[in-house]
Amino acid sequence: MSKAPETNQTKGSKGKLTAARIGCYIVLAIVCFLCLFFFYMLIINSSRNTFQIQQGFSFLPGLSFGTNLNNTLNDANIPVVSGICNSLIVSALSAVLATYFSAMTAYGIHAYVFKFKRTAFALILLIMTMPTQISAVGFVNEMQAMGLKDSLIPLFLPAIASPVVFFFMKQYMDSNLPMEIVEAARIDGSGEFHTFNTIVLPIMKPAVAVQMIFTFVGAWNNYFIPALLLDSANKKTLPILIAQLRGADFLKFDMGKVYMLINIAIVPVIIVYLFLSKYIVGGVALGGVKG
Amino acid sequence: MSTGRPPKKGKHISYAKWGYIFIAPFFVVFLIFQLVPLGSTIYYSFFQYFRSGLRIIGPSFVGMKNYISLFQTDLPKYFGNTMLMWVAGFVPQILVALLLACWFTNERLNLKGQRFFKTVIYMPNLIMASAFAMLFFTLFSDNGPVNASLVSMGILKQPFQFLSNVSGARGLVAFMNFLMWFGNTTIVLMAAIMGVDPGLYEAAEIDGASSMQMFWKITIPLIQPIMVYVLITSLIGGLQMFDVPQILTNGQGEPDRCTTTMIMYLNNHMYSKNYGMAGAVSTVLFVMCAVLCLLVYASLTNDNDSARKVRKGSAKS
Known part of the structure:
Protein backbone atom coordinates (compact mmCIF):
# COMPACT_ATOMS: atom_id res chain seq x y z
CA MET A 1 0.00 0.00 0.00
CA SER A 2 2.83 2.35 0.80
CA LYS A 3 4.78 1.54 -2.33
CA ALA A 4 2.20 2.55 -4.93
CA PRO A 5 1.80 6.26 -4.13
CA GLU A 6 5.57 6.66 -3.69
CA THR A 7 6.26 5.96 -7.37
CA ASN A 8 4.31 8.98 -8.56
CA GLN A 9 5.35 11.22 -5.72
CA THR A 10 7.57 14.20 -6.45
CA LYS A 11 11.13 14.25 -5.17
CA GLY A 12 10.20 17.01 -2.72
CA SER A 13 7.68 14.99 -0.75
CA LYS A 14 9.99 12.01 -0.85
CA GLY A 15 12.66 14.14 0.74
CA LYS A 16 10.16 15.29 3.34
CA LEU A 17 9.38 11.69 4.18
CA THR A 18 13.05 10.86 4.58
CA ALA A 19 13.47 13.87 6.86
CA ALA A 20 10.48 12.76 8.94
CA ARG A 21 11.94 9.28 9.12
CA ILE A 22 15.29 10.62 10.31
CA GLY A 23 13.49 12.70 12.93
CA CYS A 24 11.66 9.60 14.17
CA TYR A 25 14.86 7.61 14.43
CA ILE A 26 16.53 10.39 16.39
CA VAL A 27 13.67 10.54 18.90
CA LEU A 28 13.63 6.74 19.13
CA ALA A 29 17.38 6.73 19.71
CA ILE A 30 16.96 9.20 22.58
CA VAL A 31 14.16 7.12 24.11
CA CYS A 32 16.21 3.94 23.82
CA PHE A 33 19.20 5.70 25.32
CA LEU A 34 17.05 6.67 28.32
CA CYS A 35 15.89 3.08 28.74
CA LEU A 36 19.31 1.51 28.41
CA PHE A 37 21.60 4.08 30.01
CA PHE A 38 20.73 3.28 33.62
CA PHE A 39 21.11 -0.45 33.13
CA TYR A 40 24.37 -0.02 31.33
CA MET A 41 25.63 2.11 34.21
CA LEU A 42 24.43 -0.53 36.64
CA ILE A 43 26.38 -3.27 34.90
CA ILE A 44 29.48 -1.10 34.49
CA ASN A 45 29.42 0.04 38.09
CA SER A 46 28.99 -3.48 39.39
CA SER A 47 32.36 -4.25 37.80
CA ARG A 48 34.18 -1.33 39.40
CA ASN A 49 35.44 -0.75 42.92
CA THR A 50 34.14 1.92 45.28
CA PHE A 51 36.89 4.40 44.46
CA GLN A 52 36.32 4.16 40.72
CA ILE A 53 32.55 4.47 41.18
CA GLN A 54 32.90 7.72 43.08
CA GLN A 55 34.84 9.23 40.19
CA GLY A 56 31.60 9.42 38.18
CA PHE A 57 30.39 7.67 35.05
CA SER A 58 32.55 5.59 32.84
CA PHE A 59 31.55 3.74 29.71
CA LEU A 60 34.23 1.12 30.17
CA PRO A 61 33.86 -1.71 32.67
CA GLY A 62 36.31 -2.13 35.54
CA LEU A 63 38.06 -5.30 36.64
CA SER A 64 36.31 -5.90 39.97
CA PHE A 65 33.27 -7.86 38.75
CA GLY A 66 34.43 -11.15 40.27
CA THR A 67 35.52 -9.52 43.52
CA ASN A 68 32.21 -7.69 43.87
CA LEU A 69 30.20 -10.82 43.11
CA ASN A 70 32.20 -12.81 45.62
CA ASN A 71 31.89 -10.10 48.29
CA THR A 72 28.14 -9.81 47.76
CA LEU A 73 27.43 -13.53 47.89
CA ASN A 74 29.51 -13.93 51.04
CA ASP A 75 28.36 -10.85 52.91
CA ALA A 76 27.65 -11.71 56.54
CA ASN A 77 24.89 -9.11 57.01
CA ILE A 78 22.87 -9.73 53.87
CA PRO A 79 21.85 -13.34 53.17
CA VAL A 80 21.99 -13.00 49.40
CA VAL A 81 22.18 -16.69 48.49
CA SER A 82 19.14 -17.64 50.57
CA GLY A 83 17.44 -14.50 49.24
CA ILE A 84 17.92 -15.72 45.66
CA CYS A 85 16.62 -19.18 46.60
CA ASN A 86 13.56 -17.80 48.41
CA SER A 87 12.74 -15.48 45.53
CA LEU A 88 13.10 -18.36 43.06
CA ILE A 89 10.87 -20.66 45.12
CA VAL A 90 8.13 -18.07 45.58
CA SER A 91 8.20 -16.89 41.97
CA ALA A 92 8.30 -20.35 40.40
CA LEU A 93 5.50 -21.72 42.56
CA SER A 94 3.40 -18.58 41.99
CA ALA A 95 3.85 -18.93 38.24
CA VAL A 96 2.85 -22.61 38.21
CA LEU A 97 -0.11 -22.23 40.58
CA ALA A 98 -1.45 -19.08 38.96
CA THR A 99 -1.37 -20.43 35.41
CA TYR A 100 -2.64 -23.93 36.20
CA PHE A 101 -5.54 -22.89 38.40
CA SER A 102 -6.47 -19.90 36.29
CA ALA A 103 -6.63 -22.10 33.22
CA MET A 104 -8.75 -24.52 35.24
CA THR A 105 -11.12 -21.78 36.40
CA ALA A 106 -11.35 -20.35 32.90
CA TYR A 107 -12.11 -23.84 31.56
CA GLY A 108 -14.79 -24.31 34.21
CA ILE A 109 -16.52 -21.17 33.04
CA HIS A 110 -15.81 -21.72 29.34
CA ALA A 111 -16.88 -25.34 29.01
CA TYR A 112 -19.72 -25.92 31.43
CA VAL A 113 -23.20 -24.55 31.86
CA PHE A 114 -24.17 -23.96 35.46
CA LYS A 115 -26.37 -21.66 37.45
CA PHE A 116 -23.85 -19.17 38.83
CA LYS A 117 -21.60 -19.13 35.78
CA ARG A 118 -22.39 -15.54 34.78
CA THR A 119 -22.22 -14.33 38.38
CA ALA A 120 -18.84 -15.99 38.89
CA PHE A 121 -17.47 -14.46 35.70
CA ALA A 122 -18.80 -10.99 36.55
CA LEU A 123 -17.35 -11.24 40.06
CA ILE A 124 -13.88 -12.08 38.77
CA LEU A 125 -13.99 -9.19 36.30
CA LEU A 126 -15.08 -6.85 39.07
CA ILE A 127 -12.19 -7.73 41.35
CA MET A 128 -9.68 -7.94 38.52
CA THR A 129 -8.11 -4.54 39.03
CA MET A 130 -8.50 -4.45 42.81
CA PRO A 131 -5.07 -4.02 44.41
CA THR A 132 -4.06 -6.61 47.01
CA GLN A 133 -2.49 -3.99 49.27
CA ILE A 134 -5.84 -2.79 50.56
CA SER A 135 -6.54 -6.01 52.45
CA ALA A 136 -3.01 -6.20 53.87
CA VAL A 137 -4.10 -5.43 57.45
CA GLY A 138 -6.51 -8.33 57.60
CA PHE A 139 -4.15 -10.54 55.58
CA VAL A 140 -1.20 -10.10 57.95
CA ASN A 141 -3.39 -10.68 61.00
CA GLU A 142 -4.97 -13.75 59.45
CA MET A 143 -1.56 -15.22 58.59
CA GLN A 144 -0.44 -14.54 62.15
CA ALA A 145 -3.48 -16.39 63.45
CA MET A 146 -2.84 -19.31 61.07
CA GLY A 147 0.82 -19.49 62.12
CA LEU A 148 2.00 -18.64 58.61
CA LYS A 149 3.41 -15.19 59.33
CA ASP A 150 7.13 -15.87 58.91
CA SER A 151 6.65 -18.32 56.07
CA LEU A 152 6.84 -18.36 52.29
CA ILE A 153 3.48 -20.14 51.91
CA PRO A 154 1.26 -17.01 51.99
CA LEU A 155 3.45 -15.53 49.26
CA PHE A 156 2.65 -18.13 46.63
CA LEU A 157 -0.56 -19.90 47.68
CA PRO A 158 -2.86 -16.88 47.00
CA ALA A 159 -1.61 -16.96 43.39
CA ILE A 160 -4.23 -19.68 42.79
CA ALA A 161 -6.78 -16.85 42.62
CA SER A 162 -5.25 -14.59 39.95
CA PRO A 163 -8.13 -12.80 38.20
CA VAL A 164 -5.87 -11.18 35.62
CA VAL A 165 -4.35 -14.49 34.52
CA PHE A 166 -7.84 -16.00 34.50
CA PHE A 167 -9.09 -13.25 32.19
CA PHE A 168 -6.24 -13.79 29.74
CA MET A 169 -6.89 -17.54 29.71
CA LYS A 170 -10.61 -17.02 29.18
CA GLN A 171 -9.96 -14.71 26.24
CA TYR A 172 -7.51 -17.20 24.77
CA MET A 173 -10.00 -20.08 25.15
CA ASP A 174 -12.77 -18.08 23.48
CA SER A 175 -10.74 -17.87 20.31
CA ASN A 176 -8.61 -21.03 20.41
CA LEU A 177 -10.52 -23.82 22.12
CA PRO A 178 -13.35 -25.26 20.04
CA MET A 179 -15.77 -27.24 22.21
CA GLU A 180 -15.93 -29.96 19.51
CA ILE A 181 -12.54 -31.23 20.68
CA VAL A 182 -13.85 -31.55 24.23
CA GLU A 183 -17.02 -33.27 23.01
CA ALA A 184 -14.94 -35.71 20.99
CA ALA A 185 -12.82 -36.51 24.03
CA ARG A 186 -15.97 -37.15 26.05
CA ILE A 187 -17.27 -39.58 23.45
CA ASP A 188 -13.93 -41.38 23.65
CA GLY A 189 -14.63 -41.80 27.36
CA SER A 190 -12.12 -39.31 28.68
CA GLY A 191 -12.88 -38.03 32.19
CA GLU A 192 -13.26 -34.29 32.72
CA PHE A 193 -9.96 -33.78 34.54
CA HIS A 194 -8.17 -36.04 32.10
CA THR A 195 -9.55 -33.98 29.21
CA PHE A 196 -8.43 -30.77 30.85
CA ASN A 197 -4.90 -31.98 31.61
CA THR A 198 -4.15 -33.84 28.39
CA ILE A 199 -6.15 -31.95 25.74
CA VAL A 200 -7.02 -28.46 26.96
CA LEU A 201 -3.72 -27.55 28.64
CA PRO A 202 -1.55 -28.41 25.61
CA ILE A 203 -3.77 -26.17 23.46
CA MET A 204 -3.33 -23.41 26.05
CA LYS A 205 0.46 -23.74 26.03
CA PRO A 206 1.25 -20.34 24.44
CA ALA A 207 -1.06 -18.52 26.86
CA VAL A 208 0.32 -20.47 29.81
CA ALA A 209 3.90 -19.63 28.83
CA VAL A 210 3.23 -15.89 28.53
CA GLN A 211 1.33 -15.72 31.80
CA MET A 212 3.95 -17.81 33.59
CA ILE A 213 6.55 -15.22 32.70
CA PHE A 214 4.35 -12.34 33.87
CA THR A 215 3.43 -14.03 37.14
CA PHE A 216 7.03 -15.06 37.77
CA VAL A 217 8.29 -11.53 37.24
CA GLY A 218 5.47 -10.06 39.32
CA ALA A 219 6.26 -12.35 42.25
CA TRP A 220 10.02 -11.84 41.83
CA ASN A 221 9.57 -8.06 42.07
CA ASN A 222 6.95 -8.10 44.83
CA TYR A 223 8.00 -6.09 47.86
CA PHE A 224 5.03 -4.83 49.91
CA ILE A 225 3.46 -8.03 51.26
CA PRO A 226 6.72 -10.04 51.75
CA ALA A 227 8.17 -7.12 53.73
CA LEU A 228 5.18 -7.22 56.08
CA LEU A 229 5.26 -11.00 56.55
CA LEU A 230 8.87 -12.12 56.67
CA ASP A 231 10.97 -11.55 59.78
CA SER A 232 13.80 -14.10 59.89
CA ALA A 233 16.89 -13.34 57.85
CA ASN A 234 16.95 -16.68 56.03
CA LYS A 235 13.37 -16.29 54.81
CA LYS A 236 13.80 -12.88 53.20
CA THR A 237 13.37 -12.38 49.48
CA LEU A 238 15.54 -10.15 47.26
CA PRO A 239 13.41 -6.95 47.32
CA ILE A 240 13.54 -6.96 51.14
CA LEU A 241 17.33 -7.28 51.02
CA ILE A 242 17.47 -4.29 48.69
CA ALA A 243 15.34 -2.29 51.12
CA GLN A 244 17.61 -3.42 53.94
CA LEU A 245 20.60 -2.17 52.01
CA ARG A 246 18.88 1.17 51.56
CA GLY A 247 18.19 1.33 55.30
CA ALA A 248 21.80 0.51 56.23
CA ASP A 249 24.22 3.31 56.96
CA PHE A 250 25.04 4.02 53.41
CA LEU A 251 28.49 5.56 53.50
CA LYS A 252 30.05 2.58 55.23
CA PHE A 253 29.08 0.46 52.29
CA ASP A 254 31.18 -0.98 49.56
CA MET A 255 29.47 0.60 46.55
CA GLY A 256 30.52 -2.24 44.26
CA LYS A 257 28.52 -4.58 46.46
CA VAL A 258 25.44 -2.32 46.33
CA TYR A 259 25.46 -2.30 42.54
CA MET A 260 26.12 -6.03 42.44
CA LEU A 261 23.07 -6.78 44.57
CA ILE A 262 20.88 -4.61 42.33
CA ASN A 263 22.44 -6.46 39.42
CA ILE A 264 21.49 -9.83 40.90
CA ALA A 265 17.89 -8.64 41.36
CA ILE A 266 17.51 -7.23 37.84
CA VAL A 267 19.77 -8.97 35.35
CA PRO A 268 18.33 -12.54 35.43
CA VAL A 269 14.91 -11.13 34.53
CA ILE A 270 16.40 -9.09 31.69
CA ILE A 271 18.27 -12.08 30.26
CA VAL A 272 15.11 -14.21 30.25
CA TYR A 273 13.24 -11.27 28.74
CA LEU A 274 15.71 -10.82 25.91
CA PHE A 275 15.27 -14.47 24.93
CA LEU A 276 11.48 -14.39 25.11
CA SER A 277 10.81 -10.75 24.24
CA LYS A 278 8.86 -11.67 21.09
CA TYR A 279 6.30 -13.63 23.10
CA ILE A 280 6.21 -11.15 25.98
CA VAL A 281 5.65 -8.09 23.82
CA GLY A 282 3.09 -10.09 21.83
CA GLY A 283 1.42 -11.09 25.09
CA VAL A 284 1.11 -7.47 26.17
CA ALA A 285 -0.46 -6.56 22.86
CA LEU A 286 -2.84 -9.52 22.94
CA GLY A 287 -4.23 -8.67 26.33
CA GLY A 288 -1.49 -9.61 28.72
CA VAL A 289 -2.79 -7.70 31.68
CA LYS A 290 -0.02 -7.62 34.16
CA GLY A 291 -0.51 -7.07 37.86
CA MET B 1 -26.73 -34.39 20.78
CA THR B 41 -9.57 -4.82 57.40
CA ILE B 42 -12.78 -2.82 57.09
CA TYR B 43 -13.92 -4.18 60.46
CA TYR B 44 -10.69 -3.06 62.20
CA SER B 45 -11.09 0.42 60.77
CA PHE B 46 -13.89 1.09 63.26
CA PHE B 47 -11.78 0.08 66.25
CA GLN B 48 -9.07 1.62 68.33
CA TYR B 49 -6.47 -1.11 68.05
CA PHE B 50 -2.79 -0.46 68.37
CA ARG B 51 0.33 -1.46 70.23
CA SER B 52 1.91 0.91 72.65
CA GLY B 53 5.22 -0.51 73.76
CA LEU B 54 4.42 -4.09 74.65
CA ARG B 55 0.83 -3.37 75.56
CA ILE B 56 -1.93 -3.91 73.04
CA ILE B 57 -4.61 -1.25 73.28
CA GLY B 58 -8.05 -2.37 72.21
CA PRO B 59 -9.67 -3.48 70.08
CA SER B 60 -12.42 -1.20 71.30
CA PHE B 61 -15.15 0.20 69.08
CA VAL B 62 -14.70 3.89 68.24
CA GLY B 63 -17.05 4.31 65.28
CA MET B 64 -15.83 6.79 62.69
CA LYS B 65 -13.10 8.29 64.91
CA ASN B 66 -10.25 6.79 62.88
CA TYR B 67 -11.67 8.25 59.69
CA ILE B 68 -12.17 11.67 61.23
CA SER B 69 -8.59 11.81 62.47
CA LEU B 70 -7.37 10.56 59.05
CA PHE B 71 -9.06 13.33 57.14
CA GLN B 72 -8.14 15.97 59.69
CA THR B 73 -4.45 15.10 59.70
CA ASP B 74 -2.19 13.67 57.04
CA LEU B 75 -4.30 11.75 54.54
CA PRO B 76 -5.21 14.71 52.27
CA LYS B 77 -1.53 15.63 52.01
CA TYR B 78 -0.51 12.07 51.11
CA PHE B 79 -3.35 11.73 48.65
CA GLY B 80 -2.16 14.97 47.04
CA ASN B 81 1.43 13.67 46.87
CA THR B 82 0.30 10.42 45.27
CA MET B 83 -1.85 12.15 42.66
CA LEU B 84 0.77 14.79 41.87
CA MET B 85 3.50 12.21 41.25
CA TRP B 86 1.10 10.04 39.27
CA VAL B 87 0.04 12.91 37.00
CA ALA B 88 3.63 14.04 36.52
CA GLY B 89 4.51 10.53 35.34
CA PHE B 90 1.32 9.77 33.42
CA VAL B 91 1.11 12.86 31.20
CA PRO B 92 4.51 12.37 29.53
CA GLN B 93 3.84 8.64 29.46
CA ILE B 94 0.63 8.87 27.45
CA LEU B 95 2.03 11.58 25.15
CA VAL B 96 5.23 9.70 24.33
CA ALA B 97 3.31 6.42 24.02
CA LEU B 98 0.80 7.96 21.62
CA LEU B 99 3.55 9.50 19.51
CA LEU B 100 5.57 6.28 19.30
CA ALA B 101 2.48 4.16 18.67
CA CYS B 102 1.50 6.40 15.74
CA TRP B 103 4.98 6.25 14.28
CA PHE B 104 5.25 2.49 14.58
CA THR B 105 1.89 1.95 12.93
CA ASN B 106 2.36 4.55 10.19
CA GLU B 107 2.76 2.63 6.95
CA ARG B 108 4.17 5.57 5.05
CA LEU B 109 6.95 6.07 7.56
CA ASN B 110 7.58 2.32 7.52
CA LEU B 111 10.12 2.39 10.38
CA LYS B 112 12.67 -0.40 10.51
CA GLY B 113 13.85 -2.25 13.58
CA GLN B 114 10.48 -2.09 15.31
CA ARG B 115 11.04 -5.32 17.21
CA PHE B 116 14.26 -3.96 18.65
CA PHE B 117 12.63 -0.69 19.71
CA LYS B 118 9.63 -2.42 21.25
CA THR B 119 11.88 -4.82 23.14
CA VAL B 120 13.97 -1.96 24.53
CA ILE B 121 11.12 0.33 25.56
CA TYR B 122 9.17 -2.46 27.25
CA MET B 123 12.20 -3.68 29.23
CA PRO B 124 12.01 -1.22 32.16
CA ASN B 125 8.53 -2.53 32.94
CA LEU B 126 9.93 -5.89 34.04
CA ILE B 127 12.51 -4.41 36.36
CA MET B 128 12.12 -4.89 40.08
CA ALA B 129 10.79 -1.48 41.13
CA SER B 130 12.64 -1.54 44.44
CA ALA B 131 15.95 -2.37 42.76
CA PHE B 132 15.34 0.32 40.16
CA ALA B 133 14.68 2.86 42.92
CA MET B 134 17.83 1.75 44.74
CA LEU B 135 19.77 2.20 41.52
CA PHE B 136 18.41 5.72 41.11
CA PHE B 137 19.19 6.47 44.72
CA THR B 138 22.83 5.48 44.31
CA LEU B 139 23.18 7.26 40.97
CA PHE B 140 21.48 10.49 42.08
CA SER B 141 22.75 10.66 45.67
CA ASP B 142 24.69 13.76 46.69
CA ASN B 143 28.07 12.18 45.98
CA GLY B 144 26.82 9.73 43.35
CA PRO B 145 28.07 9.47 39.78
CA VAL B 146 25.42 11.79 38.27
CA ASN B 147 26.52 14.66 40.45
CA ALA B 148 30.18 13.76 40.09
CA SER B 149 29.86 13.83 36.30
CA LEU B 150 27.84 17.05 36.19
CA VAL B 151 30.36 18.81 38.42
CA SER B 152 33.41 17.52 36.57
CA MET B 153 31.88 18.55 33.24
CA GLY B 154 31.38 22.02 34.68
CA ILE B 155 27.59 22.02 34.30
CA LEU B 156 27.10 22.36 38.04
CA LYS B 157 29.32 24.18 40.51
CA GLN B 158 28.33 21.98 43.43
CA PRO B 159 26.36 18.75 43.67
CA PHE B 160 22.60 19.16 43.24
CA GLN B 161 20.82 17.48 46.15
CA PHE B 162 18.11 15.70 44.18
CA LEU B 163 16.75 13.91 47.23
CA SER B 164 16.59 16.91 49.55
CA ASN B 165 14.74 19.01 47.02
CA VAL B 166 10.94 18.75 46.80
CA SER B 167 10.67 18.85 43.02
CA GLY B 168 13.90 16.85 42.68
CA ALA B 169 12.59 13.94 44.74
CA ARG B 170 9.06 14.04 43.28
CA GLY B 171 10.51 14.46 39.81
CA LEU B 172 12.68 11.36 40.20
CA VAL B 173 9.68 9.28 41.32
CA ALA B 174 7.58 10.56 38.40
CA PHE B 175 10.46 9.99 35.98
CA MET B 176 10.89 6.41 37.15
CA ASN B 177 7.16 5.74 36.80
CA PHE B 178 7.26 7.21 33.33
CA LEU B 179 10.25 5.11 32.33
CA MET B 180 8.73 1.90 33.69
CA TRP B 181 5.34 2.29 32.02
CA PHE B 182 5.57 4.19 28.73
CA GLY B 183 6.73 1.12 26.78
CA ASN B 184 3.79 -0.91 28.01
CA THR B 185 1.35 1.87 27.09
CA THR B 186 2.97 2.21 23.66
CA ILE B 187 2.39 -1.46 22.90
CA VAL B 188 -1.21 -1.33 24.14
CA LEU B 189 -1.97 1.78 22.06
CA MET B 190 -0.27 0.24 19.01
CA ALA B 191 -2.55 -2.76 19.25
CA ALA B 192 -5.48 -0.36 19.50
CA ILE B 193 -4.43 1.67 16.47
CA MET B 194 -3.83 -1.45 14.40
CA GLY B 195 -7.39 -2.49 15.25
CA VAL B 196 -8.75 0.56 13.41
CA ASP B 197 -10.23 -0.33 10.01
CA PRO B 198 -7.54 0.65 7.42
CA GLY B 199 -10.31 1.45 4.94
CA LEU B 200 -11.06 4.60 6.95
CA TYR B 201 -7.56 5.91 6.37
CA GLU B 202 -7.67 5.00 2.69
CA ALA B 203 -10.96 6.84 2.26
CA ALA B 204 -9.61 9.87 4.10
CA GLU B 205 -6.49 9.85 1.95
CA ILE B 206 -8.57 9.85 -1.23
CA ASP B 207 -10.52 12.81 0.17
CA GLY B 208 -7.21 14.61 0.61
CA ALA B 209 -6.99 14.56 4.39
CA SER B 210 -3.61 15.44 5.91
CA SER B 211 -2.00 13.04 8.36
CA MET B 212 -2.74 15.45 11.22
CA GLN B 213 -6.43 15.46 10.27
CA MET B 214 -6.44 11.68 10.07
CA PHE B 215 -4.85 11.48 13.52
CA TRP B 216 -7.34 13.82 15.20
CA LYS B 217 -10.46 12.79 13.29
CA ILE B 218 -9.97 9.04 12.95
CA THR B 219 -7.31 7.63 15.26
CA ILE B 220 -8.10 9.54 18.45
CA PRO B 221 -11.89 9.05 18.45
CA LEU B 222 -11.59 5.35 17.62
CA ILE B 223 -8.99 4.49 20.22
CA GLN B 224 -10.67 6.61 22.87
CA PRO B 225 -12.16 3.62 24.77
CA ILE B 226 -8.69 2.13 25.13
CA MET B 227 -7.23 5.47 26.18
CA VAL B 228 -9.86 5.65 28.92
CA TYR B 229 -9.03 2.10 29.94
CA VAL B 230 -5.31 2.95 30.08
CA LEU B 231 -6.13 6.02 32.15
CA ILE B 232 -8.23 4.15 34.71
CA THR B 233 -5.87 1.21 35.14
CA SER B 234 -2.94 3.59 35.41
CA LEU B 235 -4.82 5.55 38.06
CA ILE B 236 -5.43 2.35 40.02
CA GLY B 237 -1.73 1.63 39.70
CA GLY B 238 -0.91 5.18 40.74
CA LEU B 239 -2.93 4.80 43.94
CA GLN B 240 -0.79 1.75 44.73
CA MET B 241 2.46 3.67 44.28
CA PHE B 242 4.81 2.34 46.92
CA ASP B 243 8.04 0.53 46.00
CA VAL B 244 9.71 3.41 44.20
CA PRO B 245 9.21 6.26 46.74
CA GLN B 246 9.61 3.87 49.69
CA ILE B 247 13.06 2.68 48.63
CA LEU B 248 14.16 6.01 47.19
CA THR B 249 13.49 7.84 50.45
CA ASN B 250 14.00 4.90 52.82
CA GLY B 251 10.33 5.11 53.85
CA GLN B 252 10.71 8.64 55.15
CA GLY B 253 9.06 10.42 52.22
CA GLU B 254 11.85 12.99 52.34
CA PRO B 255 12.01 15.93 52.07
CA ASP B 256 9.32 16.84 54.61
CA ARG B 257 7.03 13.88 53.72
CA CYS B 258 6.35 15.35 50.28
CA THR B 259 6.94 12.00 48.58
CA THR B 260 4.92 9.94 51.07
CA THR B 261 2.16 8.09 49.20
CA MET B 262 -1.06 6.58 50.54
CA ILE B 263 0.37 3.05 50.61
CA MET B 264 3.55 4.30 52.34
CA TYR B 265 1.29 5.81 54.97
CA LEU B 266 -0.52 2.49 55.27
CA ASN B 267 2.83 0.74 55.54
CA ASN B 268 3.94 3.05 58.36
CA HIS B 269 0.79 2.25 60.34
CA MET B 270 1.34 -1.47 59.69
CA TYR B 271 4.86 -1.25 61.09
CA SER B 272 3.77 0.63 64.18
CA LYS B 273 1.02 -2.02 64.52
CA ASN B 274 -1.74 0.57 64.53
CA TYR B 275 -4.27 -1.73 62.88
CA GLY B 276 -7.23 0.59 63.45
CA MET B 277 -5.71 3.46 61.51
CA ALA B 278 -4.16 1.12 58.92
CA GLY B 279 -7.63 -0.37 58.41
CA ALA B 280 -9.12 3.09 57.91
CA VAL B 281 -6.49 4.05 55.30
CA SER B 282 -7.13 0.74 53.52
CA THR B 283 -10.87 1.28 53.54
CA VAL B 284 -10.51 4.74 52.00
CA LEU B 285 -8.29 3.21 49.30
CA PHE B 286 -10.75 0.38 48.85
CA VAL B 287 -13.63 2.78 48.19
CA MET B 288 -11.56 4.69 45.62
CA CYS B 289 -10.42 1.50 43.88
CA ALA B 290 -13.93 0.03 43.96
CA VAL B 291 -15.27 3.00 41.99
CA LEU B 292 -12.41 2.65 39.50
CA CYS B 293 -12.94 -1.13 39.27
CA LEU B 294 -16.59 -0.55 38.44
CA LEU B 295 -15.49 1.75 35.61
CA VAL B 296 -13.12 -0.92 34.30
CA TYR B 297 -15.87 -3.50 34.56
CA ALA B 298 -18.27 -1.24 32.66
CA SER B 299 -15.71 -0.65 29.93
CA LEU B 300 -15.06 -4.40 29.62
CA THR B 301 -18.70 -5.35 29.37
CA ASN B 302 -20.52 -2.41 27.76
CA ASP B 303 -20.45 -3.77 24.22
CA ASN B 304 -18.71 -6.60 22.49
CA ASP B 305 -16.75 -4.54 20.03
CA SER B 306 -15.10 -2.19 22.47
CA ALA B 307 -14.66 -5.05 24.94
CA ARG B 308 -12.53 -6.84 22.41
CA LYS B 309 -10.36 -3.79 21.95
CA VAL B 310 -10.34 -2.72 25.54
CA ARG B 311 -9.01 -5.96 26.88
CA LYS B 312 -5.70 -4.99 25.38
CA GLY B 313 -5.04 -3.06 28.48
CA SER B 314 -2.79 -3.38 31.38
CA ALA B 315 -2.85 -2.79 35.10
CA LYS B 316 -0.24 -0.35 36.22
CA SER B 317 1.90 -0.27 39.23
Missing part, protein backbone atom coordinates in the same frame (compact mmCIF):
# COMPACT_ATOMS: atom_id res chain seq x y z
CA SER B 2 -29.10 -37.15 21.80
CA THR B 3 -27.19 -40.34 22.48
CA GLY B 4 -30.34 -42.32 22.91
CA ARG B 5 -29.57 -43.01 26.53
CA PRO B 6 -32.49 -42.26 28.83
CA PRO B 7 -30.77 -40.41 31.74
CA LYS B 8 -30.16 -37.33 29.63
CA LYS B 9 -31.18 -34.98 32.40
CA GLY B 10 -28.83 -36.68 34.82
CA LYS B 11 -25.93 -36.27 32.41
CA HIS B 12 -26.59 -32.56 32.15
CA ILE B 13 -26.57 -32.11 35.91
CA SER B 14 -23.33 -34.02 36.27
CA TYR B 15 -21.62 -31.61 33.84
CA ALA B 16 -22.82 -28.60 35.81
CA LYS B 17 -21.23 -30.21 38.84
CA TRP B 18 -17.88 -30.21 36.99
CA GLY B 19 -18.19 -26.50 36.40
CA TYR B 20 -18.36 -25.90 40.14
CA ILE B 21 -15.47 -28.28 40.79
CA PHE B 22 -13.25 -26.48 38.27
CA ILE B 23 -13.88 -23.02 39.63
CA ALA B 24 -13.85 -24.07 43.31
CA PRO B 25 -10.08 -23.70 44.02
CA PHE B 26 -10.09 -20.14 42.72
CA PHE B 27 -13.02 -19.07 44.84
CA VAL B 28 -11.90 -20.90 47.99
CA VAL B 29 -8.45 -19.28 47.81
CA PHE B 30 -10.00 -15.93 46.97
CA LEU B 31 -12.28 -16.22 49.98
CA ILE B 32 -9.51 -17.17 52.41
CA PHE B 33 -6.73 -14.89 51.20
CA GLN B 34 -8.58 -11.86 49.88
CA LEU B 35 -12.23 -11.56 50.87
CA VAL B 36 -11.96 -12.45 54.57
CA PRO B 37 -8.86 -10.22 55.03
CA LEU B 38 -10.69 -7.40 53.26
CA GLY B 39 -13.68 -7.84 55.56
CA SER B 40 -11.54 -7.83 58.68
